[in-house]
Amino acid sequence: MEAFHLLSRGGVQFDKHKYNKDVQLFNSTRGSDKGKSADRSAVGQLPAELDFFKYAAAPESTSTKRKASEAGDAGRTEKKKKQRQGEDRDVDEDEDAESAPEDPSSSTSPPMPRHKVTTKGSNVPPHAETFEALRERYSIPSHIMSNLKEYGYTVPTGIQSYGAPILLESRDMAAISPTGTGKTLSYLLPVMTALGVPASSAKSGAGAGVRAVVLAPTRELAHQIHNECLKLAQGRKWRIVLFSKATAATLADKSVRDKVDIIISTPLRLVAALNSGHVELHNVRHLILDEADRMLDSEFLSQVREVVDACTHDNLQKAVFSATLPAGAEKIAMDMLRDPIRVVVGLKDTPLPLIAQSLTYVADDPSKLPTLLTYLSQPYNPPVLVFASSQPRATSLAEELVLHAVPNVDCLHAGMTKKEREDAVSRMRRGESWVMVSTEVMARGMDFKGVREVINYDFPQSVQSYIHRIGRTGRAGREGKAITYFTDEDAPYLKSIANVLLQSGSQVPEWILKLPKPSKLKRKQMGKVKRAEAVNPARRVGRSEAIKKRDMIAGSQRRKERVRMVPEVPQEEDRRSTGEEPVS
DNA sequence: AAAAAAC
Known part of the structure; x- marks a missing residue:
């Protein structure tokens, strides 16, 4: 009844007075962002969801200023900063984070909080301080490098600079890195580099069948990973499939599915396709478990095992990623991996x-x-x-x-x-x-x-x-x-x-x-x-x-x-990297 | 160590 009244007068009312402050904030940040959004117009055609390179894009100053507008929060913000500095002194040994002084945009990039990085395992390859260093060492394809550059992606995060070399050396890995520190790129970049050229390319000696699989626990996350993958893939005819009922059906044709490069899926969806014979995994050389502890808990484990067992290629590389990895899950993960390297960014959990x-x-x-x-x-x-x-x-x-x-x-x-x-x-x-x-x-x-x-x-x-x-x-x-x-x-x-x-x-x-x-x-x-x-x-x-x-x-x-009383995008970071008009 | 999510 009450709801009916609400709806009949046009939905929920927007209280301008109540939210005045926020609106002003939105407006002011928009203006200050003008110059930056211009040079990104080339990516403006991308759907909003294809929002991959955000890590390069956040000017920290805005978030700090924004917080300062709340008197109660101002003190805490200061405190936080001191704590962060303190932490750097104590634990930081990761010097790559600020190591691109020649890059003019690095001054506007947010300094990613610097974390201690610890590695455990045999013959750990040295980390790469820059994407350029990665390219020199492992010949990252030029289209991937230019995609990174085009989106203003300049400095690798901790997990990217330590984890990518490990994967590029074909090693198995268990990676633990905090939320929001760029784990997705840290595996997509090496996997796509290792794949070399799309299977559809004439000179590809890839064999028949999908060569990389990424598993994630929810549809939404799989979707997000897929979008990020598409961004890296720009410029080459990669076939990257986000598994759903519909896409699984299109793979009924073997000649189609043999040309697929990467599958991104939730476990049960992939197991279902496996059982119905709509996909084979014997050519898979890279298997990534995102949110690994979730994927290895009791409900998902048997499904994940089925997928792992179906990946019968001799050179199967496996890697697991999460922000948290409790002892039980870590044991299961380590038993699945061969000669793994364990990377921990920051403090575990x-x-x-x-x-x-x-x-x-x-x-x-x-x-x-x-x-x-x-x-x-x-x-x-x-x-x-x-x-x-x-x-x-x-x-x-x-x-x-x-x-x-x-x-x-x-x-x-x-x-x-x-x-x-x-x-x-x-x-x-x-x-x-x-x-x-x-x-x-x-x-x-x-x-x-x-x-x-x-x-x-x-x-x-x-x-x-x-x-x-x-x-x-x-x-x-x-x-x-x-x-x-x-x-x-x-x-x-x-x-x-x-x-x-x-x-x-x-x-x-x-x-x-x-x-x-x-x-x-x-x-x-x-x-x-x-x-x-x-x-x-x-x-x-x-x-x-x-x-x-x-x-x-x-x-x-x-x-x-x-x-349309609501600002379309609440803050400048979004505006920058989502592009202008989302394609629904 | 439990609910939600996976089809």
Whole structure:
């Protein structure tokens, strides 16, 4: 009823006064970006999703200034900087990060936080300080080099400068590098270099069948990797296939599938194609597991094993990547790899120090919604990513926010249709979502570089989940903010999360640190805590009704697009690297 | 160590 009124007057209203400050910020950053976007016009034709080279593009100054506008945050920003400097002194031995003084653009590039890099294994190849050094050593194809250059990609990140040589020397690798530090390029660049020329090329002696496979845990992430791969591939006729029902069907023709160079897929999708005989993997020479710990946990493991076993080529190179790799998963990974090199960038299982993390006590579940509404009624930095623990809770929360007239609310979980999911992602990419409510599906790998705040509405189920969730912000050298709500019921797990905050330089109230270590019994109880499906207990809705309301949320989004009161892209970094007009 | 995601 209430929702109907909202929708009938044209969707959620935009409160200019409330968000005035943000609008001004958007405007001012746009202007300052003029010169830069001009020289990137050549890539303007690319869809917004093809947003690969963002790591090169973020001027740090804007994020710092932006934060400074919030008095409360200013002090913390300063503190963060000091901490970062302190960390450099302590652990930095990675000197390549600033080693391109001859490059004029390096002064505007954000200094990627410098991390200690440790390697373990036999005959570790030396790291490469620049992409040019990589090219000289391993003859990176010229079209790849020019793609890097064209997008202003100048200095490799830690994992790129250490990891790429290892892969280029055909070694197996387990790579652990924090969220938002460019892991994807660190494997795509070597794999595409090793493939040499596309299989469709006449002079290719590639043999028949796909030669590289990348596995990722969610459709959205596979899609994102595919887009990044397409960018590197520009200028050559690579056949890079994002696996879906539709593309799998097109591969029924053997002459088509024999010319495919790279497949990017979720595990089950690929296993299904394997079983139906629509794909063979005996020619695969490079197998990459992204988000490796997720891929190796119990639900995915057997599927991943099937794929690995189907890759029977003698020279199969395997590599696994993640920001987190718990001991159990690492053991499984190491057993899969032969003579592996293990690379750790930064401190294992520690988020980036430039994410300002905090914990907020909310007593019980019903108190969360008012807390969030209050938070969103004050100026905040959109877009905000809000994590809920289940699909119904995500739906219900998004619906509550819409009913309370929060502007530009969006929802994304795996219970939605493929198209709904794709639409939600592209609204997010275009900066049209201000508050994105989601489940774990968005927790890993997704690179919305504009995300400035993460709110854990529901407490994360594990330290790994926490690290990946908050890693959706603070990407590629930018600052970010992460707030985690906790209730009395979450107490057993609170301390382990608090330790993560401490390790990465955020403050934790004294009393939380004094909590006893959770006992095994308590942990078991944790699992038994069942949260209500509806976020607002006063408004319980049935499943079918929830879906209807979700559609209404989507409807209100469409309406708003017409009204166009929202800045198309919330900040200059997005504007620069997404190009001008996204091709839907 | 548990929910979500994978078709």
